[in-house]
Amino acid sequence: MADNNEGFFYRFLLWTQKYIKERTYILIVSFLVGIGSSIAAIFLKKTIHLIQSLLTSNMREGANWWLLILPVVGILLAGLFVKYIVRDDISHGVTKILYAISQRKSRIKPHNMWSSLAASSLTIGFGGSVGAEAPIVLTGAAIGSNLGRLFRMEQKTLMLLVGCGAAGAVAGIFKAPIAGLVFVIEVLMLDLTMSSVLPLLISSVTAATMSYIFTGTEAMFQFSQTEDFVMDRIPYVLCLGVFCGLVSLYFTRASIKIEAFYRRLGSYGRKFIVGASVLSVLIFLFPPLYGEGYNTIGSLLEGRYDNIMDNSPLSFIATGYWSIIIFLAMILLTKVIASTATNSGGGCGGIFAPSLYLGCIAGFVFAHISNYFDITVPLSEKNFALMGMAGVMSGVMHAPLTGVFLIAELTGGYDLFLPLMIVSISSYATIIAFERHSLYSMRLAQRGELMTHHKDKAVLTLLKMDNFIETDFIKVSPNMTLGDIVRTAVAQSSRSMFPVVESNGRLSGIVMVDNIRNIMFRPELYDRFYVSRFMVSPPAKIIYDMPMDKIMKIFDDTKAWNLPVVNEEGVYLGFVSKSKIFNAYREVLVETFSGD
Numbered sequence: 001m002a003d004n005n006e007g008f009f010y011r012f013l014l015w016t017q018k019y020i021k022e023r024t025y026i027l028i029v030s031f032l033v034g035i036g037s038s039i040a041a042i043f044l045k046k047t048i049h050l051i052q053s054l055l056t057s058n059m060r061e062g063a064n065w066w067l068l069i070l071p072v073v074g075i076l077l078a079g080l081f082v083k084y085i086v087r088d089d090i091s092h093g094v095t096k097i098l099y100a101i102s103q104r105k106s107r108i109k110p111h112n113m114w115s116s117l118a119a120s121s122l123t124i125g126f127g128g129s130v131g132a133e134a135p136i137v138l139t140g141a142a143i144g145s146n147l148g149r150l151f152r153m154e155q156k157t158l159m160l161l162v163g164c165g166a167a168g169a170v171a172g173i174f175k176a177p178i179a180g181l182v183f184v185i186e187v188l189m190l191d192l193t194m195s196s197v198l199p200l201l202i203s204s205v206t207a208a209t210m211s212y213i214f215t216g217t218e219a220m221f222q223f224s225q226t227e228d229f230v231m232d233r234i235p236y237v238l239c240l241g242v243f244c245g246l247v248s249l250y251f252t253r254a255s256i257k258i259e260a261f262y263r264r265l266g267s268y269g270r271k272f273i274v275g276a277s278v279l280s281v282l283i284f285l286f287p288p289l290y291g292e293g294y295n296t297i298g299s300l301l302e303g304r305y306d307n308i309m310d311n312s313p314l315s316f317i318a319t320g321y322w323s324i325i326i327f328l329a330m331i332l333l334t335k336v337i338a339s340t341a342t343n344s345g346g347g348c349g350g351i352f353a354p355s356l357y358l359g360c361i362a363g364f365v366f367a368h369i370s371n372y373f374d375i376t377v378p379l380s381e382k383n384f385a386l387m388g389m390a391g392v393m394s395g396v397m398h399a400p401l402t403g404v405f406l407i408a409e410l411t412g413g414y415d416l417f418l419p420l421m422i423v424s425i426s427s428y429a430t431i432i433a434f435e436r437h438s439l440y441s442m443r444l445a446q447r448g449e450l451m452t453h454h455k456d457k458a459v460l461t462l463l464k465m466d467n468f469i470e471t472d473f474i475k476v477s478p479n480m481t482l483g484d485i486v487r488t489a490v491a492q493s494s495r496s497m498f499p500v501v502e503s504n505g506r507l508s509g510i511v512m513v514d515n516i517r518n519i520m521f522r523p524e525l526y527d528r529f530y531v532s533r534f535m536v537s538p539p540a541k542i543i544y545d546m547p548m549d550k551i552m553k554i555f556d557d558t559k560a561w562n563l564p565v566v567n568e569e570g571v572y573l574g575f576v577s578k579s580k581i582f583n584a585y586r587e588v589l590v591e592t593f594s595g596d
Contacts, residue, residue: 013152023195026157030164030199033147034206037140037168041207042214044117044136045173051125052291067127067284067311071342072276074126078119079272079346086115091343094134094350094440097141097166097188106158107149112142119348127283127290129338133173134350140169144203160196163188164203172207174220176409179402180204186399187440221294223301223411227380229419236379240366241391241423245430247332247362248395251355252431252439254336262344275345282338286331287311289338293357300364300385301411325368328361351439355396356389363388386411387423394424395431398438403427468581469565469574475501476531478508482519483526485511490520499564499572500535507564507572509535538564542576552581 016025055070082090088111090096100108116135124132144165148158163184171180181197181204265271283289288296288308299305309327339354367384386407394403403424408414474489476498489498490513500509516534519525539558542551542565554563555578565573 016151025151026153026160026199027202029147029151029153029161030202031206033140033144033161033164034168034171034203035210036143036147037136037165037203038172038207038210040113040117040139040143041136041169041172042211044121044132044139045215047117047121048125048132048292051121052127055126065284067287067290068280071127071129071279071283071290074123074128075276075279075342075345075347076272077126078122078128078348079268081122082115082119082346082348083268086111086119088115090115090119090135090138090348092134092440094137094187096138097162098441100141100145101159101162101188106145106155106162108138108142108145108162110142110146112138113146114139116348123342123347123349124291128342128347128349129279129283129289129291129293129335129354130342130347130349131292131351131353131356132349133170133352135348136173137166137169137350140165140167140172140207144168160199163196164199167200168203168207170406171204172211174406174410175208175211175215175217176406177201177204177208179406179409180207182401182405183399186402187397187438219410219412221298221301221411223382223386227383229383229416230377232377233379233419234422236370236377236384237387237419237422238426240363240384240387241426242430243366244359244362244388244391244423244427245395247358248355248392248427248431249434251336251351251358251392251396252435255340255351255439258337258340259344262340268346272345275341275347278341279338279345282334282341285312285314286327286334288331289335292353294353297357297360297385297389300360301382303382305364305381325365328365332358332361332365351396352393355393359389359392360385361388362392383416383419386416387419390420391423391427395427396439398428398432398435398441400424400428468576470577470580471574473497473499473575475499475572476511477501477503478530478532478535480531481527482516482529482531482534483523485516485531486520486526497562497575499575500531501572505571507538507541507566507570510538510564511535541566541570543568544573548581551576552578555581 020028055066082088088109090112096112097108100106116138120130120132120135124130141162142165144161144163145158148161153161166188167180167184169180170183171177174180181200184200262271262275265274287310296308299307305324308324312327314327335354335358339349339351342349363384363386364381366388367379367381370379371381389410390403390407393406394400397403400421401424404417404420407420408417473495474493476485476489478500480488485498489511496513498511499507500511502508511531511534513520515536519529539560540554540563542554542563544565544567555561561578562575563578565576567573
């Protein structure tokens with residue numbers, strides 16, 4: 001029966017290729033990707049809310065000791081699920097998509113279509129201080145990748161379908177189709193062309209429509225603008241953007257350093273103990289850190305903040321104007337610690353929700369403090385909370401357009417479009433002065449594995465050293481004579497250079513035929529000259545895992561056409577040819593970017 005099904009599907013593929021134009025075929029698959037992504041997004045949101053409602057329905061008011069236990073149980077269950085069932089790393093969802101696009105020919109493992117859903121449901125449902133959006137974006141991208149492979153799509157189309165899945169996931173979970181499209185362009189760094197815009201739009205609109213059908217048409221956050229924006233507030237909006245950029249910088253750098261700390265702990269058990277302890281204490285002291293934090297965002301956008309300190313053991317200090325500011329400032333500082341502890345301790349989640357959360361608090365705190373000093377133009381705290389969401393998201397993701405459109409679609413705050421753009425751009429300009437790459441792309445950029453909008457660099461990123469190493473060069477040793485070289489190397493090879501390799505495999509130099517041409521035809525010198533005497537150092541050595549753009553720079557600097565390749569210990573691996581890289585570059589450029 002299985003063979004019959006496979007044969008039927010194969011015949012179906014042949015029929016579609018014969019009667020359906022390729023572009024129409026891609027649009028149909030992108031529609032299917034949009035449906036799959038939206039179903040996954042709806043399922044994840046419903047599951048998280050179901051778990052949260054079951055666990056928190058009987059919580060009493062005041063300091064609640066359950067907050068010490070539930071998040072720990074959540075990351076424990078998620079960690080065990082990943083460790084013993086999935087048996088693969090599923091963290092840093094958007095980073096994994098960027099890596100798949102740059103290094104894995106847009107191939108994402110099939111388990112990513114469901115593993116992130118299960119792990120993040122447990123993590124966030126039990127109160128882990130992360131967001132569900134990055135896991136669902138990875139899920140959507142995995143759906144696009146695997147559907148593309150199922151329908152035998154080529155690599156260029158597979159890359160587009162990965163983008164369609166990510167766009168559909170963002171549009172589905174946020175009900176924000178434009179933000180889904182812009183996210184793919186800015187964060188995943190796929191170039192927008194006439195051939196790609198329609199599939200991305202179809203996936204985004206399809207996913208958003210599915211969310212409207214099953215969860216209603218109202219915006220994710222209820223926001224009503226009761227105070228008009230006036231031009232006199234523009235200087236304060238610019239200052240808010242700079243503040244959001246600095247908050248984004250703190251979040252980015254703190255995340256990297258705290259993640260490095262957890263990596264140094266080594267074993268899963270140590271990471272869990274430390275992460276669970278830190279997360280438990282922080283959520284107990286600051287209950288707004290529990291879960292995604294969307295209840296806190298909703299309260300601040302509605303202008304309500306009197307209940308922010310409810311259930312916190314620190315509520316006894318809630319006296320005076322500054323108590324709420326100090327409490328929220330502590331949350332600004334500790335949110336990154338809680339989020340990193342959640343993921344590093346075994347949980348699964350993303351930074352979408354934390355960046356929105358921090359932005360909302362940053363905007364509110366900025367306006368609240370400004371109003372205390374009786375400025376000439378009072379600031380609307382809920383308007384600035386909304387603008388802060390766009391600012392921090394733009395800074396953390398290095399995606400100002402995504403921040404603008406996502407916040408506008410999330411809240412319906414289109415009347416604040418101008419200040420949203422001002423905050424997003426000023427926040428992005430602030431963080432870009434300190435960090436070239438976003439939190440998502442920083443890890444890959446450090447290893448030279450990040451694909452960018454720059455086509456030359458993007459193509460070089462797709463090239464792999466394994467495809468260029470030539471190993472048919474005859475190796476010689478330093479103690480060989482000139483006669484040995486002539487008889488065993490020159491006479492038997494068409495190459496003009498030979499690597500000199502020591503007994504331990506290390507490269508000590510090269511022999512150039514041009515350098516021995518004046519003596520190689522004099523037999524009386526064959527036993528008098530040794531390789532160690534006439535070998536020369538290569539113009540440069542290529543390290544095996546060196547990024548391709550650095551390799552090309554070395555070729556340009558040395559003016560060489562062939563260079564030896566060694567590993568980190570200096571062991572000879574082969575030669576790489578500049579002309580071979582150029583040929584592969586042209587092939588990948590045509591294959592990946594044709595039709596632009």
